[in-house]
Amino acid sequence: MRADAERNRERVLAAARDLFAEQGLDASTNEIARRAGVGVATLFRRFPTRDDLVGAVFADRMSAYVTATDEALADPDPWHGFCGYIERVCRMQADDRGFADVLTLTFPTANALEDDRNRAAEALGVLLDRAKESGQLRQDFTHQDVPLILMANAGVVTATRNAAPDAWKRLVGFLIQAFAAEAAQPLPEPPTPRQMYRALMRLSD
Amino acid sequence: MRADAERNRERVLAAARDLFAEQGLDASTNEIARRAGVGVATLFRRFPTRDDLVGAVFADRMSAYVTATDEALADPDPWHGFCGYIERVCRMQADDRGFADVLTLTFPTANALEDDRNRAAEALGVLLDRAKESGQLRQDFTHQDVPLILMANAGVVTATRNAAPDAWKRLVGFLIQAFAAEAAQPLPEPPTPRQMYRALMRLSD
DNA sequence: GAGCAAGTGGAACATCTATTCCACATCGCT
DNA sequence: AGCGATGTGGAATAGATGTTCCACTTGCTC
Numbered sequence: 001m002r003a004d005a006e007r008n009r010e011r012v013l014a015a016a017r018d019l020f021a022e023q024g025l026d027a028s029t030n031e032i033a034r035r036a037g038v039g040v041a042t043l044f045r046r047f048p049t050r051d052d053l054v055g056a057v058f059a060d061r062m063s064a065y066v067t068a069t070d071e072a073l074a075d076p077d078p079w080h081g082f083c084g085y086i087e088r089v090c091r092m093q094a095d096d097r098g099f100a101d102v103l104t105l106t107f108p109t110a111n112a113l114e115d116d117r118n119r120a121a122e123a124l125g126v127l128l129d130r131a132k133e134s135g136q137l138r139q140d141f142t143h144q145d146v147p148l149i150l151m152a153n154a155g156v157v158t159a160t161r162n163a164a165p166d167a168w169k170r171l172v173g174f175l176i177q178a179f180a181a182e183a184a185q186p187l188p189e190p191p192t193p194r195q196m197y198r199a200l201m202r203l204s205d
Numbered sequence: 206m207r208a209d210a211e212r213n214r215e216r217v218l219a220a221a222r223d224l225f226a227e228q229g230l231d232a233s234t235n236e237i238a239r240r241a242g243v244g245v246a247t248l249f250r251r252f253p254t255r256d257d258l259v260g261a262v263f264a265d266r267m268s269a270y271v272t273a274t275d276e277a278l279a280d281p282d283p284w285h286g287f288c289g290y291i292e293r294v295c296r297m298q299a300d301d302r303g304f305a306d307v308l309t310l311t312f313p314t315a316n317a318l319e320d321d322r323n324r325a326a327e328a329l330g331v332l333l334d335r336a337k338e339s340g341q342l343r344q345d346f347t348h349q350d351v352p353l354i355l356m357a358n359a360g361v362v363t364a365t366r367n368a369a370p371d372a373w374k375r376l377v378g379f380l381i382q383a384f385a386a387e388a389a390q391p392l393p394e395p396p397t398p399r400q401m402y403r404a405l406m407r408l409s410d
Numbered sequence: 411g412a413g414c415a416a417g418t419g420g421a422a423c424a425t426c427t428a429t430t431c432c433a434c435a436t437c438g439c440t
Numbered sequence: 441a442g443c444g445a446t447g448t449g450g451a452a453t454a455g456a457t458g459t460t461c462c463a464c465t466t467g468c469t470c
Contacts, residue, residue, distance in 0.1 A: 002437055005447060029428060039449035044429065104364055145375070148361060152376055155360020156353060159309055163403035164396035170350070171357055173392040178383035187378040191369035198368035207467055210417060234458060244419035249459065411470100418465065427456065435448065440441100 011036040020098025069123035079136035090153045100154045138184040144196045216241040225303025274328035284341035295358045305359045343389040349401045
């Protein structure tokens with residue numbers, strides 16, 4: 001790849017990163033190209049589809065997301081690790097509107113991100129089991145509750161990011177107290193893994 | 206108003222109600238007109254701005270929202286009344302995607318709805334005070350937490366309505382357990398009323 | 411049943427997208 | 441320095457959208 005081409009590629013990525021963070025995943029390609037100081041054609045040759053661009057932009061953030069589970073597992077206190085994980089992931093959504101979209105919407109993201117997502121899911125299982133065994137996380141908490149939290153947090157973050165940027169912390173505060181084993185009362189059934197997968201894909205049934 | 210005009214007005218309202226419920230507030234006007242079996246001009250003469258249409262469509266649902274606080278107040282058990290209120294309102298969001306938008310977004314709704322919203326806010330204050338006095342609702346629960354719940358629920362409902370239509374019940378289950386006085390641990394500060402107002406208006410600061 | 415105000419449909423306009431195309435410019439190897 | 445592959449910008453296409461316009465139709469009054 002020619003040096004100038006590589007330079008432009010980076011400029012597009014930087015502009016897309018900024019715009020996705022500000023406006024969410026539906027920032028327009030023309031605007032991204034304009035902000036990057038390149039023509040739209042340049043953008044489209046490097047990233048033939050929107051997914052390619054989204055994938056490239058969020059690749060590092062996605063690996064930070066995966067790393068978050070690892071760091072949570074490194075915490076000697078299972079409950080503290082679990083709470084820290086939830087807070088950290090929700091903060092990532094609050095800090096980047098585009099990333100909030102990526103995390104709650106599988107479909108428009110590049111396949112490259114799928115591997116990361118799956119690895120994170122695996123580590124998460126261990127994190128939850130450990131926190132339950134320690135007796136601090138309620139037994140009926142399931143894997144599917146995590147994307148549920150992310151969807152709820154995304155709703156708050158989307159609505160409040162300008163006017164009340166810390167509002168999400170309050171929601172997360174409430175939720176974490178609800179996840180404590182001592183507070184546990186019977187709950188409605190969680191969605192099935194298949195339902196949650198399809199919800200993330202925005203499919204029916 | 207001519208009889209046929211009145212008939213068409215009703216048809217537009219019915220079509221808009223259906224489409225808003227299915228697709229949210231951003232259903233297209235052309236599609237609404239098509240579904241109503243009238244020309245777009247007919248729609249625009251009756252409802253010159255989008256707000257007028259939205260206001261007319263959700264007027265009755267909005268009064269049901271106001272009525273919900275009254276019914277909650279009629280419940281002899283303050284805590285049961287409070288929980289019933291939260292569930293009922295979240296269910297209204299789950300049943301009508303457009304209404305979920307209306308409740309968490311002040312701006313695009315007609316001014317006619319503002320009065321209802323304010324009346325509901327007043328009754329809600331009484332409901333919360335009563336539940337706190339009974340010792341069942343945590344003391345640090347504030348007025349602003351209600352729209353926060355609605356925003357979170359809107360996030361879940363939007364993502365899961367097709368694939369896991371009952372997922373919101375699980376979120377609400379968690380939240381209600383967090384609202385119980387006995388579970389109360391210190392929490393981050395709630396947004397201020399002004400912040401929440403501005404968040405609903407999607408303004409900055 | 412005649413006349414006209416009121417109402418109508420759909421084409422047209424203005425804007426916004428994502429994406430494609432191509433005449434021209436530039437890079438970097440020789 | 442020269443030349444071809446590589447890369448470029450921005451105009452153009454194609455498809456949305458909300459909204460306006462206007463020639464035609466209809467309901468209602470007299």
